[in-house]
Amino acid sequence: MQIDQFTRVLTTSIALLMVAVSCTSTPDEADEKTIAQTDTLDYFLLRPEVEKSYGYSNAVRIGNDLKISGVASMDDAGNLIAPGNLREQMKNCYADLGKVLKHYGYTFDDVVVENVYTTNMPEFINQSGYRNSIYQKNFPTGTWLEVKGLALPGQLIEINLEAHKTQ
Structure with a gap:
């Protein structure tokens, strides 16, 4: 039971960290140009x-x-x-x-x-x-x-x- 609880906490922490990083990072100009070209x-x-x-x-x-x-x-x-x-x-x-x-x-x-x-x-x-x-x-x-x-x-x-x- 403790392993399952640890796994859930770890998974939730990683997911929150990924969300935090994606919210604070901004694409550079090359990324924006690539996105515009593919669209x-x-x-x-x-x-x-x-x-x-x-x-x-x-x-x-x-x-x-x-x-x-x-x-x-x-x-x-x-x-x-x-x-x-x-x-x-x-x-x-x-x-x-x-x-x-x-x-x-x-x-x-x-x-x-x-x-x-x-x-x-x-x-x-x-x-x-x-x-x-x-x-x-x-x-x-x-x-x-x-x-x-x-x-x-x-x-x-x-x-x-x-x-x-x-x-």
Whole structure:
């Protein structure tokens, strides 16, 4: 019984000490800047008309992190470019991803996650060497997934990214 009472007193004392310390400590300017950056969401629409009609944002930056939605090979009106040609669709996807990265001041060197969705994994594997021209320093983490279908008829590939910029 004495051990339980001692444990309760000790736990209560530690909790009160933690509350007292947190109430008296103030964040420094760097902490305040970090808090402000993580609370700020900056949305970007690459093709506003298309994205609004489908109901998504192409990208959102949260502090130093950038999340880019799956990008398909399409023109500004939302029409598929290069139906049936995975390599050309892949090139168009990376071109659009590059535009989004550039908008925020990022490059492919800042990409930490890349997820590829394709309807033809063997063909993607055959064409995956193209990625060597995109990722000059390091390859990001990610997943390659074969799917039954994608958003647009004839679409063979969709790629989404996450990037991070250190200060």
